[in-house]
Each structure stands twice: as structure tokens, then as C-alpha cells.
Amino acid sequence: MRGHRDLKWVCAAAVVAALVACLVPWETVRLLAALPLAVFLPGYAIAAAAFGSQRLDPQRLAMLTLLCGLSLLCLGGIVLNYLPGGLRTVTWALLLLLVVLATARAAALRRGKPDGPPSGWTRPRLRGIDIACVVLAAVVAVGALVFAYTPLPASKAVGYTALWMLPPKDAADPALKVGVISAEQGRRHYRLEARVGENGKPTRYHLALDPDEERVIEVPVETPAGKRTQVVVSLYDSERPHQLYRRVTTWTAGSQPGEG
Amino acid sequence: MSSRDSRASGRRQRLLAAGPSPLALIVLSAAVGLLLCAYTNALSREGGDPTQLVYWAGVLLVVVPIAARVGMEDVSLRERFALVALFGLSLYAIKVIRDPFLFTFPDEPIHAYNANQAMLHHGLFNGNPILPVTSGYPGLASATSALMSLSGLSSFTAGVILIGLARLLLVLALFVLFTRVSGSHRLAGVAVVIYAGSSNFLYWGVQYSYESLSLPLLVAVLAAFAEREAAGSRLARAWVVPIVLGTLAVVVTHHLTSYALVLVLVLLAVIYRLVRSPKPNPWPFAVFAAVLAVGWMLIAAGNTVDYLSPVFSDAVTSIWNTVFGESEARGLFQSASAEIVHETPFVARLITLAAAGLLLAGFLAGLREAWARRSKRPFVVLFCIGGAAFFATLGLRFAPDAWETGNRAGMYLFIGLAFVVAYAVLRLMREGPRQRLREAAALGSIGIVVIGGAIAGWPWDSQLAQPTRITAEGAEIESEPITLARWIGEQLPERRFAAADADARMILAPGEAEAQTGNALAIKTILPETSLSNWELPSLRGNGLGYLVADRRKAATDPGRGSYFFVPGSEENALLPLAAMHKFGERRLGRVYDSGNIVVFNLRNRP
Numbered sequence: 001m002r003g004h005r006d007l008k009w010v011c012a013a014a015v016v017a018a019l020v021a022c023l024v025p026w027e028t029v030r031l032l033a034a035l036p037l038a039v040f041l042p043g044y045a046i047a048a049a050a051f052g053s054q055r056l057d058p059q060r061l062a063m064l065t066l067l068c069g070l071s072l073l074c075l076g077g078i079v080l081n082y083l084p085g086g087l088r089t090v091t092w093a094l095l096l097l098l099v100v101l102a103t104a105r106a107a108a109l110r111r112g113k114p115d116g117p118p119s120g121w122t123r124p125r126l127r128g129i130d131i132a133c134v135v136l137a138a139v140v141a142v143g144a145l146v147f148a149y150t151p152l153p154a155s156k157a158v159g160y161t162a163l164w165m166l167p168p169k170d171a172a173d174p175a176l177k178v179g180v181i182s183a184e185q186g187r188r189h190y191r192l193e194a195r196v197g198e199n200g201k202p203t204r205y206h207l208a209l210d211p212d213e214e215r216v217i218e219v220p221v222e223t224p225a226g227k228r229t230q231v232v233v234s235l236y237d238s239e240r241p242h243q244l245y246r247r248v249t250t251w252t253a254g255s256q257p258g259e260g
Numbered sequence: 261m262s263s264r265d266s267r268a269s270g271r272r273q274r275l276l277a278a279g280p281s282p283l284a285l286i287v288l289s290a291a292v293g294l295l296l297c298a299y300t301n302a303l304s305r306e307g308g309d310p311t312q313l314v315y316w317a318g319v320l321l322v323v324v325p326i327a328a329r330v331g332m333e334d335v336s337l338r339e340r341f342a343l344v345a346l347f348g349l350s351l352y353a354i355k356v357i358r359d360p361f362l363f364t365f366p367d368e369p370i371h372a373y374n375a376n377q378a379m380l381h382h383g384l385f386n387g388n389p390i391l392p393v394t395s396g397y398p399g400l401a402s403a404t405s406a407l408m409s410l411s412g413l414s415s416f417t418a419g420v421i422l423i424g425l426a427r428l429l430l431v432l433a434l435f436v437l438f439t440r441v442s443g444s445h446r447l448a449g450v451a452v453v454i455y456a457g458s459s460n461f462l463y464w465g466v467q468y469s470y471e472s473l474s475l476p477l478l479v480a481v482l483a484a485f486a487e488r489e490a491a492g493s494r495l496a497r498a499w500v501v502p503i504v505l506g507t508l509a510v511v512v513t514h515h516l517t518s519y520a521l522v523l524v525l526v527l528l529a530v531i532y533r534l535v536r537s538p539k540p541n542p543w544p545f546a547v548f549a550a551v552l553a554v555g556w557m558l559i560a561a562g563n564t565v566d567y568l569s570p571v572f573s574d575a576v577t578s579i580w581n582t583v584f585g586e587s588e589a590r591g592l593f594q595s596a597s598a599e600i601v602h603e604t605p606f607v608a609r610l611i612t613l614a615a616a617g618l619l620l621a622g623f624l625a626g627l628r629e630a631w632a633r634r635s636k637r638p639f640v641v642l643f644c645i646g647g648a649a650f651f652a653t654l655g656l657r658f659a660p661d662a663w664e665t666g667n668r669a670g671m672y673l674f675i676g677l678a679f680v681v682a683y684a685v686l687r688l689m690r691e692g693p694r695q696r697l698r699e700a701a702a703l704g705s706i707g708i709v710v711i712g713g714a715i716a717g718w719p720w721d722s723q724l725a726q727p728t729r730i731t732a733e734g735a736e737i738e739s740e741p742i743t744l745a746r747w748i749g750e751q752l753p754e755r756r757f758a759a760a761d762a763d764a765r766m767i768l769a770p771g772e773a774e775a776q777t778g779n780a781l782a783i784k785t786i787l788p789e790t791s792l793s794n795w796e797l798p799s800l801r802g803n804g805l806g807y808l809v810a811d812r813r814k815a816a817t818d819p820g821r822g823s824y825f826f827v828p829g830s831e832e833n834a835l836l837p838l839a840a841m842h843k844f845g846e847r848r849l850g851r852v853y854d855s856g857n858i859v860v861f862n863l864r865n866r867p
Contacts (some may be wrong), residue, residue: 009445022411031421035408041424050501054494059341060487063436067427067480067502069402071474071509076383077402078512086382087402089409096406133284140291141353144298154730156307156827160740162855166751179854181747183737223724228867246854251867 003112007048007104014041014100018093027111045103052110084144130207159184159211162236163192163246165219175218176250180234181210189238190245194219197229223252285337286325290350293321298357299837315724319714322350322621323456327706330449331689331699340449341435348431351456352424354467358725359819360418362742362770365467365821366761370394372468372769375404375415380772385560390764393568396561399513400470408420415769419468427466430476437483438679440490441639451682454622456708457615458674465671474514475671478521481506482735485528486639489539503545511552514566518553520672524642525549531638539638571665578661591662601683603676604720615712616654618705619681623647626683667717671687691695719820726824739825740855741816745771745854752807758800759809762822763858767809787811790839797847801863810844812836812857826857 013036020033043065047056056064057103077087085091148171158197162181182188187210193202196219223229228251235246262611280288296318304311326347363369370391384398400422431452438448455461466472477748481503488499511518525546532541537706557564581587604612627647634642650673685863688702689695712724729738738746745766748755755773757764764777778784781803786796788811800808815822824860842858845851850865 025410025412029410031413034407035421037412038406046501046505051495051498054498058338059432059436059439062345063339063429063432063480063483064502066425066432067477067484067506070425070429071477071502071505073403073406074399074473074477074509074513075400075402075505077378077405081384082396087384087405087409088382092406092409105318127281128282129278129280131739133288137284137288137291140288140295143358144291144294144357145353146359147295147298150302151361151729151731151736152302152306154305154307154825157727157730157826158828159732159737160826160856162743162747162853164747164751164853166852170630174315177679179751181743183732183740183855184744185732187733208734211716211732212737230867246856248850248851248854250850250862250865260712 004108007045007108010041010045010048011065011101011104014045014097017041018097022089022093023230037093038073039069039102040065041069042072042103043067044097044098044257045100045107046072049103049110049145053112054108075165079148079164091202145184155185157185159186160211161188161190161235161237161246163233163248165231165233165248165250167252174222175220176233176252177216178248179214179216180207180209181214182211182213182237184209186211191236191238191241192217192229192233196221221252228253270780271469281328283342285345286343288330288348289325290322293358294320294353296321297354301358301725305727305730306567307560307727307825310406310724312723317712319351319354319462319711320617322347322354323453323710324703324707326454327450328703330453331446331685331702333446335446335449337445340445341432344431344452345428347453347456349424350425351462352466355463356420356424359465361729362727362823363419363468364728364764364820364823365463365469367391367469368419368467369440369765369769371400371404371470372415372419374398374401374487375408376769377416378402378405380406389776389780390768390778393515393561393596394470396563397470397512399509400473403473405610412702416468423466424599425467426473426476429480433476433480433483434675434678437639437675438484440478440483441637441643442633442682447682447686450685451678451756453706454681454709455674455678457619457678457713458671458672459667459713459719463718467641467763470514471668471671474510474517477506477510478517478524478672479675481510482523482524482639485525485542485545489542504548507549507552509546510761511549511556512560514558515553515561515568516668518549518556519712522546522550522553527642527645528638533642535638537633537638542720573664575656575659575662576658579656582659582662587660589658590663592769593640601776604715608715608720611708612712612715615709615716618709618712618810619677622681622684622705623651623677624684625687626680627683629683629687630680631746643676643679646673647680649673649681650677654717665802673808674791680809722820726821728824730825739823740813740858741766741811742770743821744853744855744858744860745769748773751827752852754806756805757807758805760785760787760811760816760822761819762816763809763811764821765819775809776803781805784817788817788836788840790837790843792843792847797849797863798837806863808844808849808861808863810841810861811839812838 017033017037021030024030032241042073046068047061047064063219064135070079070150079088079093141192144147160183166177168176178194180190180192187208190207193207205217207213221229221231232247234244239247296314300310300315300318302722304618326343331342332485363372371394374388374394378384378401385395386400388395403422404415404418407413407422408415409464411418434455435448438451439445442448477819484499484502484506488496488503491499507521525542529541529543529546561592582589627644630640631644650670653666653669653673656662673790685702725799728742729736741763747770748767757767757773757775758781759767759775759777764775766771776783781800812835813826814836844861848867850862851859852862853860
């Protein structure tokens with residue numbers, strides 16, 4: 001690849017990007033490496049290998065880079081699917097790196113002699129006022145995206161509360177997990193009643209939840225061995241304390257002696 | 261010219277030279293357009309009722325300046341290319357701005373589930389409970405999983421980036437294709453802008469779905485093919501590499517696009533023969549693509565026929581019945597879930613009809629000039645046929661079960677239409693008397709065509725964002741179906757559900773659990789009815805489903821509208837009768853989750 005500066009840069013960038021994608025924990029940094037590694041570098045290298053010493057104009061090169069890069073991504077997963085390891089960070093990084101190195105090598109061989117004089121592509125001359133205009137546009141566009149990605153209050157949207165109940169994950173644990181999630185528009189007060197068995201005395205809990213707050217309570221249940229007991233958990237909103245707001249129910253089975 | 265006139269003209273030119281370049285101003289205009297769209301969407305998410313005029317003004321701020329500039333004569337190839345890229349990405353950003361938090365378009369969660377499953381199992385072909393055929397075409401899941409694996413991003417963010425790249429490829433490939441076929445990058449730029457008038461360009465075509473990736477690949481393959489045709493023998497061989505690679509990618513990504521590619525290549529082979537083109541006939545490529553498409557269907561996607569055959573047979577039956585008066589024709593601006601759709605305003609309907617009329621006028625006006633080049637460029641014949649076929653598919657919109665087929669076919673046929681109409685636009689902009697007036701008419705028409713296409717392709721009440729995530733006292737809360745999906749993802753160990761369409765999609769992604777819906781196991785019938793038959797619950801249990809999600813919201817059956825916050829008074833927020841929920845309680849099923857409108861029943865938890 002001696003003398004082919006573009007190919008050398010592509011290979012070096014692919015190696016660095018693969019290392020960053022595999023080793024760095026921060027998503028944003030990894031994305032900056034992942035995009036070139038996944039799309040642009042393989043796409044460029046494949047196009048370079050296909051066209052050898054023929055120079056492509058920027059628009060055809062851009063199209064080919066995207067076409068080859070995206071096509072490789074569509075097909076690469078199918079190849080990895082049948083290889084040991086499957087689709088993982090390391091296997092994807094290795095596959096893409098191998099494609100870049102192999103096709104860059106092929107491109108260098110096909111080109112033959114090193115880079116000649118620079119191609120007809122010239123960097124556009126930018127004036128200060130144009131740069132200012134584009135920077136302003138970038139600020140406005142970023143502002144639009146930030147605006148879009150910022151959740152706003154919506155007074156007309158109806159908030160709600162979710163009540164849930166799940167059996168314990170461990171059979172030895174006799175408590176049911178009961179959760180209350182508030183997605184209400186403001187702080188709410190609740191009364192929670194858990195009744196074990198049809199004639200059981202309800203256990204009461206009083207909760208106050210802010211929007212997006214969740215409270216999980218463990219409701220102890222003792223079920224006689226071999227029997228099934230109904231557990232009913234009811235939630236009342238303090239604004240309407242006598243009107244049932246939410247209800248969940250379950251039937252628990254008592255463990256046989258010796259089951260723990 | 262008097263000396264005063266020449267001085268004024270000189271002054272104007274100096275002022276223009278000192279000011280920003282047109283490209284910089286257009287970039288700024290597009291950014292302001294995006295800001296307007298973001299502002300209107302934000303108002304809509306707030307639950308307000310913003311005037312859509314501001315939104316459409318934002319869209320026009322993106323479209324019209326670019327259309328004006330690419331239509332000018334003295335613009336360099338490089339600038340036109342940059343404008344086309346800006347055009348594609350800016351219009352894509354409008355969709356991103358509409359749905360910034362999660363996928364809400366009908367097919368998006370289905371494909372996000374495929375990508376998540378690929379990550380989870382480190383492999384492809386994991387099956388899909390709602391749209392099984394998608395699992396046999398894993399190109400999109402493969403590409404998304406690559407970005408997810410390498411960057412650590414979610415399927416949502418990786419998908420948004422991937423479709424953005426696909427959109428960029430689409431506009432660049434269209435530009436290269438049109439430039440090569442017409443020999444004019446001016447015409448190519450105008451044709452790309454006109455292509456945005458396709459009814460699926462603004463929204464449907466950029467949802468996170470396999471066709472959104474495969475269509476750009478198809479266009480790029482055609483562009484590479486056109487380049488190969490024009491290249492010398494040495495360079496022609498080089499173009500084979502991207503053509504083969506792209507064809508393979510199309511075949512593993514989307515069934516219909518791969519068949520469309522085969523059809524296009526076969527048509528080209530026939531046209532080459534008919535016009536006695538001196539270039540080598542492309543039939544080997546047609547055979548190659550056909551063998552790949554059929555081979556892939558047989559080897560990896562055997563359920564494709566089961567999936568597609570009802571779509572086409574229903575369409576044919578529907579056309580027959582509509583033509584012979586056996587069933588009522590479908591009204592325009594009406595979707596399948598008509599009972600909960602807002603009516604499209606009269607002005608919007610008028611714009612859409614005007615767009616169709618302008619396209620027809622443009623097609624007829626541009627046809628002669630385009631057709632004159634048929635002997636040199638077989639692609640021109642293909643485009644003319646495509647443009648004419650587009651108008652034929654408009655008729656399908658009157659047949660209830662065929663309108664979607666027509667709408668989807670439009671994405672492909674519009675490529676030809678845009679090419680032919682661009683000739684008419686350039687003719688209108690030609691130098692001569694009243695040039696300014698004619699240019700303004702051309703730009704106005706392009707604006708109408710783009711807006712009309714967007715209105716035709718997407719329900720009026722869904723053009724703007726609806727609330728899915730809002731703030732309340734400084735905290736962020738999400739809509740009922742989304743909270744349910746996240747709860748399922750975090751808490752429920754067993755992960756097979758029966759649910760209404762919208763809920764099922766949320767359960768797939770972001771819930772990352774398995775959900776059946778629609779006609780599968782009669783779920784569509786079981787959920788809204790007010791009493792249960794004895795066979796229904798055992799049937800669900802017998803098919804391995806552990807939970808049933810009952811949702812009182814009628815919008816839950818609408819995958820396009822069912823993931824939003826409940827806003828009282830809006831038509832789409834009508835409720836089912838309470839009996840539809842109580843019927844499960846009467847069977848004494850365990851209730852594991854209750855958020856008011858949504859209740860989850862445990863099908864196996866009984867006395």
C-alpha cells in the first residue's frame with residue numbers, strides 16, 4: 001500500500017475504530033468509531049478495489065461508498081450467523097476490519113503505481129460570511145433537535161397510576177411483590193389494601209407518589225400446604241377514598257411440606 | 261441600458277457578492293424550516309392544537325429554496341449534489357423530529373424486535389410473532405445489529421441513524437441515475453426534488469422498516485447499472501462489483517423490492533432488444549437477480565408466498581368487486597380504521613388533488629421531450645412506462661383492499677414519473693418572456709406536489725407528533741402502553757402475550773417480549789367482545805400464551821395511533837364497553853397489572 005495515502009489512512013482508521021468500538025465503554029465515542037468502521041471505510045475500500053486506478057468523481061464515490069457499505073452490513077450478519085461467535089461486537093469489528101484491509105490491499109495492487117498528482121477535486125473556498133451562515137444554520141438545526149428531544153408538559157394528557165403484583169421469584173419467599181407506578185400529572189396519595197384469602201383481614205398501606213415514582217411493597221402470604229389462596233390488592237386514590245381505583249388479584253399455591 | 265441602470269446593476273452585483281452564497285442561505289433556510297417543524301410538533305405533543313400551516317411552512321422552507329436553486333442553470337455539479345444531500349437529510353429530519361423518543365410507526369417495533377433478538381441470540385432468523393416474514397429477510401436486522409454491537413446504542417438510535425444513511429443513499433443514487441440518463445445534472449436535481457412528491461417519501465418511506473433500506477439499495481443498483489452502461493469496457497467491469505453486492509443486499513433485505521429489481525431488469529432487457537441498443541443486453545443481470553430472489557425465498561424465507569399471496573389475491577378481488585359494483589368503492593382520504601380517523605380538511609384534499617393534477621399535466625408536458633431520447637437511453641423508456649403506470653395505480657386507491665398495493669407501488673413508479681415531470685419543469689423555467697412568473701409557477705407547483713404527496717400518504721391527524729413522553733412536575737412520564745411495555749421488559753419472567761395491535765407492538769419493542777395480535781388465534785375478536793366463548797381462553801393457553809393484555813382504548817387496535825397518551829374528547833380515544841374487560845374477570849383469571857385502561861390477565865393463574 002506504499003504510496004497510496006488514502007488507502008493507508010483508511011486502514012489505519014479502521015484499526016483505530018475497531019479498537020475503540022471494542023474497548024471504549026462510552027456510547028458517543030464508540031458511535032464516532034462505529035459509523036466509519038461499519039459504513040464509510042469498508043464502502044470506500046470496496047469501491048477503491050473495484051475501480052483500481054480509475055478515479056471517481058465525488059458524487060459517484062459517495063454513492064458507491066454508501067451502497068457498498070450498507071450492502072456489506074446487510075450481508076455481513078448472515079455470514080457471521082454461521083460462524084462461531086455469531087453477531088457480537090468483536091466478530092463484527094473483526095469482519096469489517098478484515099474487509100477493509102483485504103479490499104484496500106486489493107485496491108493497492110490494482111492501482112499499481114503510487115499516487116500521482118492530486119486529482120481534480122479541489123477543496124471549496126469558503127468565505128467568512130458563508131461559514132457564519134452555516135454555523136448559524138447548525139445552531140438552529142441543533143436547537144430544533146434539542147427542542148424535539150425535550151419532553152414538554154401536556155396538561156390535556158390524562159395521567160394514570162399502574163398497580164401490579166407478581167409472585168416471588170424464589171419459592172421459599174412467602175411474600176408477593178406489589179408495585180405502584182405513578183404516571184400522574186402531580187403528587188398523589190393512595191391507600192393500598194391487600195387481602196389474603198376470601199375472609200382475610202385487609203392490610204393497609206398509605207403511599208404518596210410523585211410523577212414517575214414507583215413503590216414496591218412485599219405482601220406476606222401464608223398459604224396452607226396444598227391449598228390455593230386468593231390474594232386481592234386494591235388501590236384507592238385519596239381524592240375518592242371509597243371508589244376502587246385499581247385492582248390486581250392472584251391465586252397462590254401453598255408449598256408442600258419439605259419444599260422449603 | 262442607461263448609465264443609471266448599469267450603476268444599479270453593478271451595485272446589486274457587489275451586494276450579492278458581499279453577501280452569503282446561495283448555498284449557505286439555503287442551508288440556513290432548511291434549518292429554520294426544521295425549527296418550525298420542531299416547534300409545531302412540540303405544540304402538538306403538548307396536547308395543543310397547533311395550526312398545521314406553520315408545519316407546512318417549515319416543510320416548504322426546506323423544499324422550495326432547494327428546488328429553486330437546483331433548477332437554476334449556472335449552478336455547479338458539486339453544489340447541486342450538496343443541495344440534493346441536504347434535501348434528503350432535512351426531510352428525513354422532519355420524521356425524526358416527529359418521533360424523537362421511540363418507534364411509533366406501525367412496522368417499526370416489529371423490526372426493532374428483530375434487531376433486539378439478533379443482539380440477544382447473537383444470530384439472525386429468530387422469528388417474529390407479528391410479521392413472521394420479516395425474520396426471513398434479515399438485512400435490516402443485520403445492519404442494525406452491526407451498529408448496535410459496535411456502538412452500544414439501542415435499536416431505536418441505531419435504526420434512526422441507519423435509515424438516515426439509507427435516505428442519503430436514496431437521494432444521491434437518484435441524482436446519479438437521473439444525471440446519467442438525462443445527461444443533465446440540472447434536470448437530475450429537479451427530478452430528485454419532485455420525487456419527494458411521492459406519497460411515501462416524507463413518512464412511510466423513512467420508517468424503520470426493511471423497505472426503507474431496500475429501496476435506496478435498489479435505486480443505487482440501477483444507478484450503478486446506468487453508469488456501467490455508459491462506461492467503457494474496462495470501467496464497466498468495475499461497476500459489476502457494486503451491482504452484484506447491492507443486488508445481494510436487496511435480496512436478503514426485502515421480498516417485494518427484490519422482485520421489483522428483477523422486474524426492472526427484465527423490462528430493461530426487453531427494452532434494450534426493442535430499441536436495438538448497441539450496448540450489451542442486461543439479461544444476465546436479470547437472470548442473476550431472479551435466481552437470487554427465488555433461491556432466497558426457497559431457502560430462507562419460505563413463508564413469503566403465504567404472506568404475499570393473500571395481499572395480492574385480496575387486491576385483485578377488491579378491484580374486481582369495485583369495478584363491477586359488487587362492493588362499495590373506497591373513499592379517498594380514508595384509512596382502514598376509518599371510524600377513528602379525523603377527516604382531512606377540504607383545503608388539504610384540494611392540495612392533494614391539485615398535486616395529482618399537476619403531476620399528470622407535468623407528465624404529459626414532459627413526455628415528448630423525454631421520449632425523444634429513448635433510442636439512446638433505454639432507461640428513458642423504462643421511466644416513461646413507470647410514470648404512466650403510476651397514474652394507473654392511482655385507480656387502485658378506490659378499491660378497499662388494493663389501495664395499499666397501489667400506494668406502495670407508487671414509491672417505485674414515482675422514480676419514472678419524477679424524471680419525466682422534471683423535463684416539463686425545466687421547460688417552464690426556460691429563458692424567455694415572463695420567466696420570473698413561470699419560475700414562480702414551477703416552484704409553487706413543486707411545493708404543492710410535495711405537500712400533496714405527504715397528505716396523500718399519511719393520515720391528516722398523524723402528520724404531527726402526539727404525546728408519548730411528557731413532563732409532570734419536572735419528572736418524565738410515558739403513555740400507558742409504553743409504561744406497560746417497559747414494566748413487562750423489567751418484571752415479567754414469562755414473555756408470551758396476546759394483545760391488541762398497538763399494545764403488541766410496544767410489547768415487542770421496547771418491551772422486548774413476544775406478542776401475538778390481530779387475526780392470530782382470533783385475538784382481534786376476543787379482545788373487544790363483551791362475552792367469551794368457552795374455547796377462546798383454552799385456545800390461547802394451548803398455543804403457549806401466558807398473558808392477555810386487555811385494553812379499553814379503541815385506539816389500541818390502531819398501530820399508528822395506539823401508543824399515545826389518552827387525551828379526553830379526541831375521537832381516537834373512544835373506549836370499549838366495560839364488559840369487554842369484565843369478561844376476563846368473570847373467568848376469575850389472575851390480574852397482574854392494572855393501569856386503568858389496560859389490564860394484564862395471567863391466563864394460567866386460576867382458582
